[in-house]
Amino acid sequence: xxxxxxxxxxxxxxxxxxxxxxxxxxxxxxxxxxxxxxxxxxxxxxxxxxxxxxxxxxxxxxxxxxxxxxxxxxxxxxxxxxxxxxxxxxxxxxxxxxxxxxxxxxxxxxxxxxxxxxxxxxxxxxxxxxxxxxxxxxxxxxxxxxxxxxxxxxxxxxxxxxxxxxxxxxxxxxxxxxxxxxxxxxxxxxxxxxxxxxxxxxxxxxxxxxxxxxxxxxxxxxxxxxxxxxxxxxxxxxxxxxxxxxxxxxxxxxxxxxxxxxxxxxxxxxxxxxxxxxxxxxxxxxxxxxxxxxxxxxxxxxxxxxxxxxxxxxxxxxxxxxxxxxxxxxxxxxxxxxxxxxxxxxxxxxxxxxxxxxxxxxxxxxxxxxxxxxxxxxxxxxxxxxxxxxxxxxxxxxxxxxxxxxxxxxxxxxxxxxxxxxxxxxxxx
Numbered sequence: 001x002x003x004x005x006x007x008x009x010x011x012x013x014x015x016x017x018x019x020x021x022x023x024x025x026x027x028x029x030x031x032x033x034x035x036x037x038x039x040x041x042x043x044x045x046x047x048x049x050x051x052x053x054x055x056x057x058x059x060x061x062x063x064x065x066x067x068x069x070x071x072x073x074x075x076x077x078x079x080x081x082x083x084x085x086x087x088x089x090x091x092x093x094x095x096x097x098x099x100x101x102x103x104x105x106x107x108x109x110x111x112x113x114x115x116x117x118x119x120x121x122x123x124x125x126x127x128x129x130x131x132x133x134x135x136x137x138x139x140x141x142x143x144x145x146x147x148x149x150x151x152x153x154x155x156x157x158x159x160x161x162x163x164x165x166x167x168x169x170x171x172x173x174x175x176x177x178x179x180x181x182x183x184x185x186x187x188x189x190x191x192x193x194x195x196x197x198x199x200x201x202x203x204x205x206x207x208x209x210x211x212x213x214x215x216x217x218x219x220x221x222x223x224x225x226x227x228x229x230x231x232x233x234x235x236x237x238x239x240x241x242x243x244x245x246x247x248x249x250x251x252x253x254x255x256x257x258x259x260x261x262x263x264x265x266x267x268x269x270x271x272x273x274x275x276x277x278x279x280x281x282x283x284x285x286x287x288x289x290x291x292x293x294x295x296x297x298x299x300x301x302x303x304x305x306x307x308x309x310x311x312x313x314x315x316x317x318x319x320x321x322x323x324x325x326x327x328x329x330x331x332x333x334x335x336x337x338x339x340x341x342x343x344x345x346x347x348x349x350x351x352x353x354x355x356x357x358x359x360x361x362x363x364x365x366x367x368x369x370x371x372x373x374x375x376x377x378x379x380x381x382x383x384x385x386x387x388x389x390x391x392x393x394x395x396x397x398x399x400x401x402x403x404x405x406x407x408x409x410x411x412x413x414x415x416x417x418x419x420x421x422x423x424x425x426x427x428x429x
Contacts, residue, residue: 006127010042010114017084018051022115028065031056033098033113033121035091040109043130044162053090054101054113062090099123103139106151107158107170111138133164141173149178153190153216156207160197166206176215187216188287195247201238204251208234219279222258229257236335236342245293246331249300250338252280277302299328304335310356315407317364322373326365333358373403377415386419387426398422 018034025032032055038048055062059077063069070080070087077092095101098121102111108129113121129136135158137144137151145151152174159166179187194203207213208230214220223229237250256276257269277298284294303324307316321329333354340350376399383395405421406413412421 006043007119009045010039010120013042013047014114015051017086018053018088019116021053021081021083021088025053025055026115026117030061030065031098031115033115035102035113036105036110039112039114039120040126040130043112043127051088053088054093054098055090056093056097059092062092066090104147105138106144106148106154108136108138109158109162109164133162134167135159135162135164135170136167137170137173141167141170142175145173145175145178150182150186150190152176152179152212153182153187153194156203156212157190157194157197159206160194160200160203163197163199163202171206171210174210174212176211179212179215184216184286185288188289191216191248191287192244195237195251196242196244198242200242200247201234204234204237217283219255219283220258222261223255224258226258226261229254232342234342236338239341240338241334245296246300246334248284248289248293249297249304249331249335252276252283252297253301253304253335253339255279255283255301273302273305296328296331299324300332300335303332304339306332306336308336308350308353308357310353310360313408314360314364315404317361318407321361321364329361329365330358333361373399375413376402376406376418377413378402378418382415382419383422387422401425 014034022032022034032053034051035054036052038051041048059079062079062081066079066081066083068082069090077094079090080087081090093101094104098113102113102121102123105111108124108126110126111122111124112126124138135155137155155166155170155174158164194200197203204213208224214224223233233251233254236253237247240246240250254269254272254276256272256279259279260269260272260275262268262270280298280301281294284297289297303320306320324332337354340354378399380391380395380399383389383398384391387398389395402418402422406418412418
């Protein structure tokens, strides 16, 4: 009965265009199969995010059949095929037949195939592993990891995304040094998926235990020696919203604590936010994240210790918004929220203050008040002309005074009011 229900679930949920592509390939005498993650999702009663096909033919024949196709790398034998208005990933079999191909895939839960004639093909009993929520290598795990060491990161990625346990034999076969041969951008792509998973804490615990996290981010080594720091980092990542940049920031926000630890002193980790930003810069550059992403993550790390006093003046709050950017301020509050949860389970003590602080920030954002010197009604030329000054430090000082004065009272942001105020300031001094 169980197998019958699975068969019905698969057949019922395969889109018509995918069936038609399979039939088209069969007419060309090319055996074709749905493979991998889409079938895994169906068996877990989830909606597939995409559909991958595998075909038993040469890449050249496939490209001739679909002249508008786009290559994803001949090394992997995969192309993007345009079919009925969408792009589908189609790969050639790595072995001479589908059965042999499935035996060489990374994990059993991905060693699945289906086509209309043969139905579900499951040579490694992936159904059982899915039912038991288990990540197990296909065949001998050490061999699978040596074939493509990125599978080590994928092992933890699937744990995080699916909330599955890792088979002990597969876990013991992990050798972090194999990752030396993997391009950092490939690791970063897997880490984006891993960090946004529902069971990210489980995955990070396994990465730390196996030595994998320290291998790909050796800057963590000093932090792991500080009691409680590892647990705090994991809990902070798990507490923050599941967006890749937020979770990267949470993962790295205390990276400098191991470098700044001063037992018996106050503060215990002096300037760990500033030094952590410098350390994170090297890590993010090494992983080849885009410059935009790097800047955002560094900003969140640099200012995550901001003054959270909800009684601060509007001017002080505007200065913070100007410093971190309108696009980052609410994310900065989010990282503080997660940091508090990761520090203590008594979030209710800090919760009211954080909510008040957030409300005030949102009110200022909605009012669209002055946050940048660029919005001042005067510029350096106005200052030089009005006070008959040459370009130099004095002009900058007067602009700073104007900026801080307008922050306190945004309605004063007119050329006339600012210049009169600065004139009075100069006369009084």
